[in-house]
Amino acid sequence: MAVDPQAYRPERALTALGDPFYDAVPAANFPRTILRFRNDRAARQVGLDTLDDAEWIAHFGRFAPLPGSLEQPLALRYHGHQFRVYNPDIGDGRGFTFAQLRDDRSRLMDLGTKGSGQTPWSRFGDGRLTLKGGVREVLATEMLEALNVPTSRSFSLIETGEELERNDEPSPTRGGVLVRLSHSHIRIGTFQRLAYHRDEDAMRRLTGYVLRELYGEDSDDPIRLLELVVARTATLAARYMAAGFVHGVLNSDNINVTGESFDYGPWRFAPVWDPAFVAAYFDHAGLYAFGRQPEAILWDVMQLASSLRLIAESDPLIAALDGFAPAYQPAIAEAVLWRLGRTPRGGEEDRALVQAVERALRSTQVPVDRFFFDAFAQPLPQTYDTAWDEVRALLEPYAMRRARDHAYWQGEPCSMLIDEVEAIWSPIAAADDWGAFGAKIANIRAMGDALA
Known part of the structure; x- marks a missing residue:
């Protein structure tokens, strides 16, 4: 295999958790494997960019094991609240963890799949992914990465030669298999499953795994774990908002304990700053609407705290949860100012600016991406009327984070x-x-x- 031996560092840490956490499964045997997208920028960070296309397809279309990593694909077990209804009958139903390896920052990374075939958790599904769904996920992850949102990265998209029947798009439709590079696929729902089964030993083992392998802390303290997850998910919520992004399905099985966004289905970017904007056509109550995402993510983290009660006392868990709002406020200011090309000043000045930006965006209905494009690292143009006077005045004392000297600024805003x-x-x-x-x-x- 043509890999850089200095950059390619395979791992198999997941196997230390043991059989109760996963099921070994085979990959589907696809009729065809046509490479449609390979992310060499991401591959370079894990030493796989030197694979030729035939090797790439062998590993990410036929799922030949990567040397030194997992010997067989592992479908993870978990539960979760789906639109606030607890479901104990879910798990990796059309995906698996294919490999683990270290990136160029020494983080433990997973290569996980979507559309790779049926597993014990497929229920009545076919375990497949439409090619259009794969294209949509590539577009979502590329856009979120560019907008500084912590996200999984679409690593590979291969067309499979299958024709799939779906109720929500014209059928038959083409099939695809996606591989994503992610800083773990351990979810809040993974902890919920162990709490459901009252498995204290496994809960302690998982807590130690997450702290040591994913956070680099020599600890197995569940309170410390919750504190870290609270901080990371508060940052994720803030960056969703600054990006104008609506995930659409913020169920507890879709919240990664590293605070990294992943698994994109009915996502949307909001055209204007509308807190009621929803992504999923089936979200009739607006549970996961744009403006409710911080609340939704905190609710999911509360389910992690509830699960950790199996091995920890309630009072320190509650105290850790109370850290979400204090972490979110500076995170949203930092995220908005990052997108404005400004350096944060700290404290009430930043908060006042963010609130003024939100008010002006809501009242004027200026497109979100248009505003951030026009305001990046320059005074707000005079075409913005008096409704923007407060924002203009509050922006004035901020130092520019970088120059507006890239060719991108000569064109139009990039939206999705x-x-x-x-x-x-x-x-x-x-x-x-x-x-x-x-x-x-x-x-x-x-x-x-x-x-x-």
Whole structure:
């Protein structure tokens, strides 16, 4: 295998948790494997960018094991609250953890799949992913990475040659298999399952695994774990808001204990700052609406705290949960100022600016991406009327974080609204034309370089 032996560092830490945490499963045998997307930027960080396309397909389409890593795919077991209803009958139903390895920051990373076949947790599903669903996830993760949201990264997308039947899109539709690179696939729901079964030994083992392997702390203290998860998820919630992003399905089985966003289904970017904007057509009550995401994420973290009561006292768990709001406030200020190209000043000045920006965006309905593009590292243009006077005045004392000197600023804002997603998919569906998809990835990455 053509890998850089200095950069490729395989791991198999997950196996130390033992059989109760996963089921060994086979990958589906696909009729065809056509490489549609490979993320060499991400692959370079784990020493896999030197694979040729045939090797890439062998590992990420046929799932030949990576040397030194997991010997067979592992479908993880978990439970979760889905739209606040507890479900003990879920787990990895169309994916598995394929490999573990270290990245160039020495973090333990998982290569996990979506659409790789049936598992014991598939229930009545076929274990497959539509190619369109894979394209949508690539677009979501590329956009979120560029906007500084902690996210899994779409590593590979391969078309499988299958025709899938779906109720929510024209069928038959083309199939695909996605591989994502993620800082763990341990979810809040993983802890909930152990609490449900009253398995104290496994709960302690999982707590120690997360602290040591994912947070780099020599500890097995459940209170410390909750404190870390609270801080990370508060940052995630703040960055969702600054990005104008709506995940759509913030169930407790979709919240990673590292605070990294993943598993993108009915996601949307809000065109304007509308707290009631929803992504999922089935979210009739607006439970996971744009403006309710911090509340939803905190509710999920509360389920982690509840699960940890199996091995910890309630009072210190409650105290740890109380840290969410104090962590969220500076995180949202930092995230908004990052997108504005400004250096935070700290305290009430930052908070006042964020509140003024939110008020002006809501009252004027200026597109979210348009505002952040126009205001990045320069005075707010005079085309913004008196409704923006407060924002203009509050911005004035802030130092610029970087110059507006990238070619990206000579064009138009890079957005990812639902109409554009459909416009990118349409030529793929009609004529197998991937030009618009490739061009959009390039544009997103240019934006990320300009913002970084």
